[in-house]
Amino acid sequence: MIKLHGINKSFKVARRTAGIGQAVKALFAREHTIVEALHNISFDISPGEIVGYIGPNGAGKSTTIKVMSGILVPDSGSCRILGYTPWQDRTEYVRNIGVVFGQRTQLWWDVPVIDSFGLLRDIYNIPPVVYRENLALLTESLALGDILQTPVRQLSLGQRMRCEIAASLLHNPKILFLDEPTIGLDASSKIAVRQFIKTINKERGVTVILTTHDMNDIEALADRILMIGKGTLLYDGSLAHLRSRFGSNRIITLDYREHAKPIEIEGTNCLSWSPERAVYSVDIDTVPVASIIAKLSEQIELLDIGIETTPMEELILELYKEHQI
Numbered sequence: 639m640i641k642l643h644g645i646n647k648s649f650k651v652a653r654r655t656a657g658i659g660q661a662v663k664a665l666f667a668r669e670h671t672i673v674e675a676l677h678n679i680s681f682d683i684s685p686g687e688i689v690g691y692i693g694p695n696g697a698g699k700s701t702t703i704k705v706m707s708g709i710l711v712p713d714s715g716s717c718r719i720l721g722y723t724p725w726q727d728r729t730e731y732v733r734n735i736g737v738v739f740g741q742r743t744q745l746w747w748d749v750p751v752i753d754s755f756g757l758l759r760d761i762y763n764i765p766p767v768v769y770r771e772n773l774a775l776l777t778e779s780l781a782l783g784d785i786l787q788t789p790v791r792q793l794s795l796g797q798r799m800r801c802e803i804a805a806s807l808l809h810n811p812k813i814l815f816l817d818e819p820t821i822g823l824d825a826s827s828k829i830a831v832r833q834f835i836k837t838i839n840k841e842r843g844v845t846v847i848l849t850t851h852d853m854n855d856i857e858a859l860a861d862r863i864l865m866i867g868k869g870t871l872l873y874d875g876s877l878a879h880l881r882s883r884f885g886s887n888r889i890i891t892l893d894y895r896e897h898a899k900p901i902e903i904e905g906t907n908c909l910s911w912s913p914e915r916a917v918y919s920v921d922i923d924t925v926p927v928a929s930i931i932a933k934l935s936e937q938i939e940l941l942d943i944g945i946e947t948t949p950m951e952e953l954i955l956e957l958y959k960e961h962q963i
C-alpha cells in the first residue's frame with residue numbers, strides 16, 4: 639500500500655553568524671549549509687496497519703510525512719502509495735489520504751467549524767449522502783455537537799484537535815497521516831483521540847501512520863515502530879520485539895531515610911536521586927536485584943522498594959543511545 643524506496647531529501651539553509659557586520663556581508667555573499675533531512679529511507683506499510691513513526695527532534699519525521707502526503711518532493715528515491723506518486727499525482731492522490739499536523743490547522747480560523755467542513759466537502763467533491771453520514775458519525779464519536787457552530791479561533795486545543803481529525807476523515811480516506819496528533823492535549827483528550835484512532839482503524843480499516851513524542855500514544859496504538867534518527871531509519875519492528883530485546887531491564891525505585899549523596903552501583907543506571915528516593919534502571923540478568931539491595935542497605939536505611947519492567951520511554955531512550963542519536 640505504501641512503498642518508500644531510497645528516499646533522500648536535503649535542505650539548503652542560509653548560514654548567518656551574529657552581528658551587523660556579518661548581516662551586511664551576508665547581503666553580498668550568502669553562505670549555505672546543507673541539512674540532510676532524509677537519507678536513504680525505505681519501508682513498506684500494509685493496509686490496516688497502525689505504524690508509530692518516532693525519533694528525536696529534528697530526526698526527519700515531519701519531512702517523511704510531508705513527502706508521503708505530496709507536500710515535499712524528495713531529491714531522489716521512489717514513493718508509491720496506493721499506486722500514486724504523491725507529489726506527481728497530487729490532485730487525485732489527496733482524495734485518498736487524510737493529514738493532520740498537530741501544530742498547524744487545516745481549518746479556517748475565523749469561520750465556524752461547520753463552514754470549514756462545508757468547504758472541505760466542496761474541495762473534495764464529497765457526495766452529499768457520504769458527507770451527511772460521515773458528519774453525523776464524526777460528530778457523535780468525537781463529541782463535536784456543541785462546537786460545530788464555534789469559530790475555530792475560539793476553540794480550546796483539545797476541541798480543535800478533535801475537529802482537525804474529523805476534517806481529515808470527511809472524505810473517507812484510506813490512509814491517515816497524523817503528525818503529533820496529541821501534542822498539548824490534556825490526559826482525557828489524549829485518551830479520547832487515541833480511542834478514536836483505534837476505532838477508525840478497526841472499523842473502517844484506515845491505515846494510520848503517526849509521529850509522536852508521547853510513548854503512551856505508541857503503546858496504546860502502534861503495533862509497529864519505525865524509528866528515525868538524523869535522517870536515517872534505525873529500527874523497523876514490533877513493539878513486542880523491542881520489549882523482548884530489553885526484556886530483562888527493570889526500574890527499581892527505592893525510598894530510604896534521608897541520604898544526601900547519590901550512591902553509584904556498578905552495572906546500574908541511576909535515573910534520579912533525591913534525599914529520600916532514588917530510581918535505578920538495571921539489567922537483572924547482569925546485576926541481580928538482591929545485590930543492589932544488599933549494597934544499598936550497607937549505606938542507607940531502606941523504607942520501601944518498587945520494581946517495574948522498563949517503561950516504553952526508557953526502551954526508546956535505550957534504542958536512541960544504542961544508535962547514538
Ligand SMILES: Nc1ncnc2c1ncn2[C@@H]1O[C@H](COP(=O)(O)OP(=O)(O)OP(=O)(O)O)[C@@H](O)[C@H]1O
Nearest residue numbers: 649651673675693694695696697698699700701702
Ligand atoms: N523547510 C525546511 N528548510 C530547512 N530545513 C528544514 C526544513 N524542514 C525541515 N528541515 C530540517 O530537516 C531536519 C528534519 O526536520 P523534521 O521537521 O523532519 O524533523 P522531525 O523529526 O519532525 O522533528 P520534531 O520532532 O522536532 O518535529 C531538521 O534538521 C530540520 O531543521
